[in-house]
Every structure is written in C-alpha cells, then in structure tokens.
Amino acid sequence: MRFTTALLALIPLAFAQTNSTAGPSLQRSYISAAQAQTILASATANATASKVPQNIAIVDPSGILVAFLRMDNAFVGSIDLSQKKARSAVLFSGLFSSADLYSQVQPGAPLYGLEQSNGGLVVFGGGIPIFVGGQLIGGVGVSGGSVDQDVQVARAGVLGLGASYVAPS
Ligand SMILES: *[C@@H]1O[C@H](CO)[C@@H](O)[C@H](O)[C@H]1NC(C)=O
Numbered sequence: 050m051r052f053t054t055a056l057l058a059l060i061p062l063a064f065a066q067t068n069s070t071a072g073p074s075l076q077r078s079y080i081s082a083a084q085a086q087t088i089l090a091s092a093t094a095n096a097t098a099s100k101v102p103q104n105i106a107i108v109d110p111s112g113i114l115v116a117f118l119r120m121d122n123a124f125v126g127s128i129d130l131s132q133k134k135a136r137s138a139v140l141f142s143g144l145f146s147s148a149d150l151y152s153q154v155q156p157g158a159p160l161y162g163l164e165q166s167n168g169g170l171v172v173f174g175g176g177i178p179i180f181v182g183g184q185l186i187g188g189v190g191v192s193g194g195s196v197d198q199d200v201q202v203a204r205a206g207v208l209g210l211g212a213s214y215v216a217p218s
C-alpha cells in the first residue's frame with residue numbers, strides 16, 4: 050500500500066522530465082501499418098522498374114518490425130541485412146542513415162565495432178529513417194542489389210509516402 054503510493058507520487062515527476070531535453074528530431078511517433086504498406090508498394094515498384102529483386106523491411110522508431118517483403122528471387126541472405134539496416138537507421142534517433150555510419154566504424158574511427166552492438170547492425174547504405182512532420186516515425190531497410198540500388202529503392206519508398214529521410218535541423 051505504502052509502496053504503491055510512493056510509486057504514484059513519482060508519476061508526475063516522470064512526465065515532467067519526459068521531454069525536457071528533446072529537440073525536434075528526438076520527437077517520435079509510430080508508423081502505422083497503412084503507412085508501411087504505402088512505403089512497401091512504392092519501394093517495390095522502384096525495384097521492379099530497375100529489375101532488381103529486393104528485401105524491404107520497415108521498422109518503428111524502436112527498431113521493431115512493422116512490415117517486410119521478400120520479392121521473388123531476392124537473396125535470402127539479404128532478409129537479415131534489410132532488417133538490420135532499418136534498425137541501424139532508427140536506433141540513433143534517425144540522425145544517421147546506415148550509410149552515414151559506414152565511415153565511422155572503420156578501424157581507427159570513433160565508432161569502430163558499433164555494428165557488433167544492439168544484436169548486430171548493418172552500417173552500409175540502404176537503411177534510412179522516415180520523418181513525417183519533423184518526427185521520426187520509423188525506418189526502412191533495403192537489401193538485395195548494389196548499395197546504390199538499395200539506397201534508391203529505400204528512398205523511393207519514403208518519397209512514395211510523401212515523407213522525408215532527412216532529419217530536421
Ligand atoms: C515537451 O515538448 C513539447 C513540444 O516540443 C513542448 O510544447 C512542451 O512544453 C515540452 N514539455 C516539457 C515538460 O518540456
């Protein structure tokens with residue numbers, strides 16, 4: 050009883066501190082399944098047009114899977130890569146795409162070994178954040194083509210939603 054009362058007393062404090070340090074790019078809201086389907090459709094159309102079968106993964110801002118498609122004949126080894134690229138793009142508040150992290154994890158660079166963290170990240174191109182109204186709503190990861198093709202397909206997906214993959218400044 051006393052314990053419960055003590056916990057309840059903490060609640061206003063927790064809320065008061067929730068976003069005291071939050072800048073615009075740290076605000077989050079969660080991508081809906083419908084938004085994820087729109088991104089999947091646009092990304093798939095782009096991949097089909099360039100004749101490269103792709104794995105396309107969409108995660109929420111915590112890196113949890115919302116939608117996934119393995120197109121016919123896409124590399125099965127790239128299923129995991131696509132999902133890890135998407136996670137890599139959201140776990141640092143969407144401030145870095147998976148490609149942005151690449152140079153930072155090379156031997157001697159400040160984030161060397163980062164890809165070993167969080168159960169395994171993928172830090173080359175193809176994972177980008179999704180921003181709507183300046184808020185991070187999720188990330189998309191694409192794998193199956195060259196890095197350039199993967200990035201193009203991911204961007205086509207985000208643009209298809211009318212969203213942005215650039216963190217607000
Ligand atoms: C939380 O963020 C919102 C939107 O940026 C702001 O209006 C509000 O004052 C903030 N609350 C606190 C307690 O900092």
Ligand SMILES: *[C@@H]1O[C@H](CO)[C@@H](O)[C@H](O)[C@H]1NC(C)=O
Pocket residue numbers: 094095098099200201202203204205
């Ligand atoms: C795929 O999307 C990219 C944008 O990321 C665009 O520049 C390119 O023209 C699209 N390719 C096709 C074949 O639609």
